Structures are given as structure tokens and as C-alpha cells.
Amino acid sequence: MVRARASPRHLERPQVGAPGPSRARKAIVSAGVQSAPQFSPSPSQVAVAYSVCRHITRSSAKNFYYAFLVLPKRKRRALCAVYAFMRRCDDIADDPTFSLQDRRNRLAEALEALHRAQAGHPTDDAVLLAVTDTQRRFNISSELLDQLAYGTMMDVEEAAEYSRADQENSPITVQYRSFDDLYKYCYRVASVVGLVCIRVFGYRDSNAEALAERCGIAFQLTNIIRDVKEDAQMGRVYLPEQDLAAVGVKASELRDATDAARFSPLLAMEADRAREYYRAGDE
Known part of the structure; x- marks a missing residue:
């Protein structure tokens, strides 16, 4: 689950266990997401969500998927959920059919959807259901998930438009x-x-x-x-x-x-x- 690629130069060197604040998350919270009603998906919804993430992982990253198989079920499906979320962000960042600005906007929208799900807003998005459930079960901070998402966008933050032609x-x-x-x-x-x-x-x-x-x-x-x-x-x-x-x-x-x-x-x-x-x- 290691991605190769460009970071904002204004960032201070990160401290272990203390990732920097997410500007996008601050904006979402200040917009009132924190006051959302609490949504509690049913066990069957969560099970289906993890199944979707497992399929995404098996289809997109066979090497990771087979490595995950040696883990206990709850850990295996948690890593599939994290991978599926990263895959979504990665696909947005790498999509050549959109301009750099459109990709930034689409990633911001994906993060806003994540933050809304984290805050308890109802969602039927399988990846968001699974990754927020994983976050709660394994005490994964929202800031780490934000950094995972922004890490996929680093190549386009400072890059100029590039045509293969x-x-x-x-x-x-x-x-x-x-x-x-x-x-x-x-x-x-x-x-x-x-x-x-x-x-x-x-x-x-x-x-x-x-x-x-x-x-x-x-x-x-x-x-x-x-x-x-x-x-x-x-x-x-x-x-x-x-x-x-x-x-x-x-x-x-x-x-x-x-x-x-x-x-x-x-x-x-x-x-x-x-x-x-x-x-x-x-x-």
C-alpha cells in the first residue's frame, strides 16, 4: 500500500504520531458537520460494505489481497477497507480525463463525504461505511486518513499539466x-x-x-x-x-x-x- 510520488513544500517535517492538521477537515467541521445526527448502519450493511472492499482489493491489488489472507478476519477486512479508500483517492489523483484542478476538487469532495460519514451523517457508500467502521474499531485517527488521501494527490499539487503526446x-x-x-x-x-x-x-x-x-x-x-x-x-x-x-x-x-x-x-x-x-x- 505504498504509493510513489509530490508534497507541499510549506509542510514542517512531520512528528511521529502527530500528523499535521487537515485544512479540508477543518473546513468541513467549521461548516457544521460536527453537529450531524448519528447514523448507525445495520450489521448486514457493514458486512456488505466490507465485502465490497474485499472485492476492490482482490481485483486491484492481488499481491496485497493474498498477503492480507494470513490475518484474522477482522484485521483482514479492515485493511481491505483502508485499501479501498486509498484506491478511490488514488484513482481520482491519476485520472487523466480530468484537469489538475478538477482532480483536486474531486478529491476534496471525496474527503468531505468521508468527514460527513465520520460525523454520523447517513451514507450508503460501501467504502465509507467500511472505512469509518474500521476507524472506530481500531482507533485510527481522522488525521491519518486525511493524510492518506492527500498523499495520493501530491503529484498534482505542484505539477503542470502534462500530455503524453x-x-x-x-x-x-x-x-x-x-x-x-x-x-x-x-x-x-x-x-x-x-x-x-x-x-x-x-x-x-x-x-x-x-x-x-x-x-x-x-x-x-x-x-x-x-x-x-x-x-x-x-x-x-x-x-x-x-x-x-x-x-x-x-x-x-x-x-x-x-x-x-x-x-x-x-x-x-x-x-x-x-x-x-x-x-x-x-x-
Whole structure:
């Protein structure tokens, strides 16, 4: 459930267990959502909702789905609900038939619907029924779910309109200046996923949160290293500008990247960072 991709640069480095406030959520609450009547779906409605999420997960992410099968039923269906919610947001963010602004608006609408369901407004949306039930059962904060949603939108927050027809001639954007900037992005699209998952898995030691954050950073760095050429061909470079300068590589060179030796120092630098974060798994 790790997504690869661009974060707002004004964000402070997130603190473990203390994600920043969601502007969208504040707006919804201030509009009076908090005063909603309490809606209590029937057990059969909840069961059907989880079944829908299970189908979404099995259809869209077979690798995740089969990994979930080893978990107890209540945890398995909870992760399916979280995945289905992420899949919905991801599909909105990646939909090329809509402009960037339309995608932002559609994501805001999806989050508003989530917040209304969280506040007790009636809904017949299976994904919302299941994810809000999961949130209550496993004590998942609303802020974490908000960050999951916004993590899927980070690519379009700062990106210019991009046409595949102009792919060869499109400029390449270096998304982040420093590793600190990249870290913020990795936290939102990967570490937050881990922080949600450990709440479903269950843990006693609060140190698990810091370890989940670090493993998330490692996973996302691995994704970025793996997709360097593909991302560059789409006009995006996630490796920090400072790292490119340190080894004398231009962003435009990554689009072809035929000389492996030339790029080895750059990729080795990022791989060393990933290995350092992976060591959290040994603690």
C-alpha cells in the first residue's frame, strides 16, 4: 500500500504520531458537520460494505489481497477497507480525463463525504461505511486518513499539466531540493500507511510508531530508485536537486539513463539511505 510520488513544500517535517492538521477537515467541521445526527448502519450493511472492499482489493491489488489472507478476519477486512479508500483517492489523483484542478476538487469532495460519514451523517457508500467502521474499531485517527488521501494527490499539487503526446519534449521537474524535502513526501505517501497498518495489527510498545515511520521511508526510497528512468520520462525527478548536483548529474540525463556507471554514485547514495531506514526492521 505504498504509493510513489509530490508534497507541499510549506509542510514542517512531520512528528511521529502527530500528523499535521487537515485544512479540508477543518473546513468541513467549521461548516457544521460536527453537529450531524448519528447514523448507525445495520450489521448486514457493514458486512456488505466490507465485502465490497474485499472485492476492490482482490481485483486491484492481488499481491496485497493474498498477503492480507494470513490475518484474522477482522484485521483482514479492515485493511481491505483502508485499501479501498486509498484506491478511490488514488484513482481520482491519476485520472487523466480530468484537469489538475478538477482532480483536486474531486478529491476534496471525496474527503468531505468521508468527514460527513465520520460525523454520523447517513451514507450508503460501501467504502465509507467500511472505512469509518474500521476507524472506530481500531482507533485510527481522522488525521491519518486525511493524510492518506492527500498523499495520493501530491503529484498534482505542484505539477503542470502534462500530455503524453508531448512526452519527449516536456521539461523535467525536480520535485525536491533537499533530502529533508523528499522525506516529507515519503512520510505522507508511505509512512502514514504504516502508521495506519500498525493500528490494525495491534501493538503495545509506542516505539512501533517510529519504526513504522522509518520503514515507510525505506519502502518509498526503494520505489523512487526503482522508477528513476520511468519517472523522468514522465517529466518528474524525485531524487533531490542537491544530490544530483553533488554527483554532477543533470535531471535531463535521467530520461535516457543508458550509461549505468554514470548514475551509479547517485543511486548508491539513495540506496545507502534506504538501507539505513530498513535497519529499523531489526530493532
